[in-house]
Amino acid sequence: MQKLSSTARPLLLAAALASSFLVAGTVFARDVVVRTETGNVKVTEFATGLDTPWSIAFLPDGRLLVTERPGRLRVVGTDGSLSEPIAGVPAVHARGQGGLLDVVLSPSYAEDGVIVFSYAEPTSRGGRTAVARARLDLERMELQDVRRIFAQNEDPSGNQHWGSRLVFAPDGTLFVTLGDRGGARDRAPALDSHIGKVVRIALDGSVPPDNPFIGRTGVLPEIWSYGHRNIQGAALHPETGELWTHEHGPQGGDELNRTRAGLNYGWPEVTYGREYVTGRKIGEGSSRADVEPPVLQWTPSIAPAGMAFYTGDVFPQWKGNVLVGALKYQLVARLVLDGNAVRHEERMLTELGRRIRDVRQGPDGHVWLLDETEGRVLRLDPAQ
Template sequence: MKALFWAWLALLPGLAQAITTEQAEVEVQTLVEGLDHPWGLAFMPDGRMLVTERSGQLRLVDKDGKLSDPIKGLPRIAVAGQGGLLDVAWYQGQVYFSYAEPGPRAGTNSTAVARARLEGDRLTGLEVIFRQAPKYGSNAHFGSRLAFAPDGNLFITLGERYSARDDAQRLDNHHGKVVRIAPDGSVPKDNPFVGKAGALPEIWSYGHRNMQGATIHPQTGALWTHEHGPQGGDEVNLDQGGNNYGWPVVTFGEEYGGGKIGQGQHQDGMTDPLHVWVPSIAPSGMAFYTGDKFPQWRGDLFIGSLKFMQLVRLELDGTQVVGEERMLMVPIGQRIRDVVQGPDGYLYLVTDHSNGRILRIKPANEA
């Protein structure tokens, strides 16, 4: 039986060798605490941070960790289940944020993205630049990471709303998709489905489940994403325009409580993941490390684990995952929701908890 297990495990994409950072090399500092289930973190050019709380607050954090009162001027937000105020980004002088937007019918909602200017303690000139369609009666799988590409276009990850998973294979809706829009919400003319009958032109890729991680590769400019599998089968993907990533036709996971999903783990015409976790780690947040504080990590990919309250480090050779480390299991003790590299070269983590924290990862004994 053990031999069969290891033979099966060797077939998983991106099976990686275990790697280790000595615990004495890393110090975890609490910069902010007392946040209500924080979800997204973004740095502004002056070094301050924007942080979202899923319960509907946007706050500023100064360089010394002082937390502001909630910023005024947010739109109506559907706060229930996994929904609420979600990711945040700063681009060309404006705040971009994603959130669960209430629908016209009671109980319906979808992911929306808005932008606004920050003036003092208030957002001004707010405009909604994207709305996931259709609105749907679910409080799960909003996706919702934001990633600006080098060309200025914005990638938005969108979950398939859990009970609408078959929609992920259709191009007439935004469920289980990555979309790509310009900063003003318009559709880039070179999007892969522009002009295709029956397809929404914003769509970049499809066949996704629930993507809570997205980042741009620092050298290639390519979009990398990760997504939650069902019971097993979390994925890291190189997210390319026009590609079908398989859900729910192919998956390395199974139904909750057991039972096959779809048609196996691979099918021609569908893109295989670069790396898979079985069992699931419940990934959220991801960032490539490019700083000089940890030169041994340069080029590595960092991902938060909600389930195991860990920081996962993936060592890469091109697009191949060759090493994996599970870090910070004991010092944190809370679910890691977001991972961001700061302009100072440190890693910053957001923990999803009723007493959520912003943590700074720095070299131990740094002068």
């Protein structure tokens, strides 16, 4: 495990294109240019007017799907225009950190138009993280044949820590990240609970026969890994196909993990984080023989959100890097890997002063961001 210095900072802001940049904390016009260690980067305001956007997915025709946490799914046109909300989205528990969350296209989307999305499903106690599949009809702008394929088996009260990233594995199975819901953190190590887990299911909701806990009495067979706090970033390593995730720590101790089958990631017994308010140590320490250590931990916490391995040609200097958005520190962290270790971190785009909720590489190799603060879709391009 590696901890990088919290003093790592990007270089200073370069001149904005056509003097369009205003100081951090104000809205900027369409394009700005910032300096990074690998050259200038242009930040383009591609779409505006979203309400707490959470996730981006790329449609084959160049348009985007974007979720809004209050419960709306919209199409963003190639010109940046926003559609009306798509009909047919189930009711969501849009309180606190809950609502409509991740969205991905199924591997068979080109044939059947199926998408998958996660959301905070309302229950009598409040809500639980759930996943549904549906057919997206772009002519009628509606979801059809909506079917829930997974829901947490517990619905503790409270409105925090829903997790909720979705990643399709190369074999077509689906990883779902599930938070500890805040007050239920002691259930994160329990193998009869979905609290604080990553689960792996098939697109019809069934359990793959090679999951790590198949056949174990008293253990939920869909569990892939356990001991997580609140995973809000997940992506497959482009070379190994391995699932990597990052999760929020409490006061410190955000983690980047190789999230492997059957392993315990420690929360809340083993963590670098400390209690809010009191600052007291949580659990028994930061390491234990039966707990998988993080690849990287951030203290103080950056509040990571969204994650992508960069494999495109638009930014050749970033190939193989991990890009991580951050809410609290309002940045994009570029992590340079050496095998499975992080050897360098650059903190980019701090000048924008915006909470970066999602980070994606588009099919064209551009990097796309969701600015939660101002409700915008941003695109990154090299600048001359």
